[in-house]
Amino acid sequence: MKILIKNIKELLQTRTEPIKWVAGKEMGILPKIDQAYLLIEDDRIADFGAMEDCPTLEVDETIDASGKVVLPAWCDSHTHIVYAGNRIREFVDRINGLSYEEIANRGGGILNSAKKLNETSEEEIYQESKVRLEEIMRQGTGAVEIKSGYGLTVEGEIKMLRVIQRLAKEYPAKIKATFLGAHAFPSEFKENHTGYIDLIVNEMLPKIAAEHLADYIDAFLETGYFSVEETERIMEAGKKYGLVPKIHVNQFTAINGIKACVAHNALSVDHLEIVTDEDIEALKGSKTIPVALPSCSYFISIPYTPARKMMNAGLPLALASDFNPGTTPSGNMNFVVATACIKMKMTPEEAINAATINGAYAMGISDSHGSITKGKIANLIITKPLVSYYQLPYEFGSNLIESVILNGKLL
Ligand SMILES: N=CN[C@@H](CCC(=O)O)C(=O)O
Numbered sequence: 036m037k038i039l040i041k042n043i044k045e046l047l048q049t050r051t052e053p054i055k056w057v058a059g060k061e062m063g064i065l066p067k068i069d070q071a072y073l074l075i076e077d078d079r080i081a082d083f084g085a086m087e088d089c090p091t092l093e094v095d096e097t098i099d100a101s102g103k104v105v106l107p108a109w110c111d112s113h114t115h116i117v118y119a120g121n122r123i124r125e126f127v128d129r130i131n132g133l134s135y136e137e138i139a140n141r142g143g144g145i146l147n148s149a150k151k152l153n154e155t156s157e158e159e160i161y162q163e164s165k166v167r168l169e170e171i172m173r174q175g176t177g178a179v180e181i182k183s184g185y186g187l188t189v190e191g192e193i194k195m196l197r198v199i200q201r202l203a204k205e206y207p208a209k210i211k212a213t214f215l216g217a218h219a220f221p222s223e224f225k226e227n228h229t230g231y232i233d234l235i236v237n238e239m240l241p242k243i244a245a246e247h248l249a250d251y252i253d254a255f256l257e258t259g260y261f262s263v264e265e266t267e268r269i270m271e272a273g274k275k276y277g278l279v280p281k282i283h284v285n286q287f288t289a290i291n292g293i294k295a296c297v298a299h300n301a302l303s304v305d306h307l308e309i310v311t312d313e314d315i316e317a318l319k320g321s322k323t324i325p326v327a328l329p330s331c332s333y334f335i336s337i338p339y340t341p342a343r344k345m346m347n348a349g350l351p352l353a354l355a356s357d358f359n360p361g362t363t364p365s366g367n368m369n370f371v372v373a374t375a376c377i378k379m380k381m382t383p384e385e386a387i388n389a390a391t392i393n394g395a396y397a398m399g400i401s402d403s404h405g406s407i408t409k410g411k412i413a414n415l416i417i418t419k420p421l422v423s424y425y426q427l428p429y430e431f432g433s434n435l436i437e438s439v440i441l442n443g444k445l446l
């Protein structure tokens with residue numbers, strides 16, 4: 036099957052040579068071709084270039100993209116889209132003045148979602164979660180990392196990971212699974228942290244590994260959640276099963292967690308609303324990518340990740356949605372990109388790099404996703420007619436996507 040997209044007004048993120056990520060000043064450069072064509076063969080990008088160089092081709096379908104922008108589908112490297120129910124009550128509690136921490140201390144927060152999840156059948160969780168996946172695909176997400184972490188029991192965690200596995204089988208979006216048993220301490224382990232970590236290490240991990248249910252391992256490294264030492268034990272245990280860490284860290288406090296994650300070769304460190312100079316030093320020269328989650332900052336009114344400071348230090352930065360029922364009930368990556376521009380003062384070039392190629396790196400798929408490169412998977416967004424791609428973050432509340440192509444097929 037061959038599809039030719041012709042007369043593309045702006046074809047963004049064109050990379051002839053494959054790159055793993057963009058960092059520092061390079062984040063401000065977004066290669067593009069004006070008046071371009073792109074050829075898809077089966078599920079891959081077969082060719083692209085300027086319209087004047089477009090060869091005469093026999094194709095099965097031609098799409099005229101006059102006036103439209105084409106770019107790689109979003110790579111959302113941090114989500115929790117598998118969950119049961121919602122936390123609307125907590126949303127209203129926060130409006131009335133309670134903080135995220137106060138709600139969690141009253142038994143709300145992650146434990147509230149864990150209770151609901153353990154009371155809900157695997158089939159029901161799948162049905163609820165697939166609606167969210169379908170929505171984000173329509174919003175242009177072509178690759179997504181999904182975490183467990185609302186089970187907090189052996190059965191609950193495995194149930195979540197099986198749902199993620201089923202979504203990966205049923206849908207064209209590329210899905211990576213992360214085991215987040217260390218999301219919070221269940222109430223019965225409040226005074227027995229070692230007991231819960233023993234459960235993760237001795238019971239959850241062997242079962243998850245035996246069923247090949249996860250690609251990565253995560254923990255909520257935060258004051259009141261998992262300490263640096265506890266997280267280190269979890270990262271070490273995951274490593275024995277080939278699970279690379281992707282860690283929630285520095286959301287509310289900086290407790291030297293980033294250094295520990297880097298030392299354990301974490302693929303990514305995520306949140307980073309609070310970042311010290313030491314944290315930045317620890318990331319320099321490492322293979323660990325920082326991931327910012329601006330929709331979370333927006334929704335629960337916490338600081339935004341200091342993107343400029345990090346890019347000025349030469350670091351790469353990825354953007355992800357954090358779609359979850361508590362802190363970010365939205366997986367809209369268009370909003371993420373716009374919010375990064377508006378609130379974090381990232382340029383559109385930086386934000387699009389962060390949500391495509393760097394997002395792909397943060398989920399270990401930058402060799403096959405995240406840029407317009409020959410041989411990569413044809414996951415594409417075709418916009419409505421636009422003045423320029425700057426309109427994407429500028430009209431932050433509008434749906435400017437006309438169609439989405441995943442694995443070479445129109446949704
Ligand atoms: N902070 C930790 N985990 C999620 C929120 C979990 C929840 O409140 O349900 C996050 O990334 O924001």
Ligand SMILES: [Zn+2]
Binds near residue numbers: 113
């Ligand atoms: Zn998260």
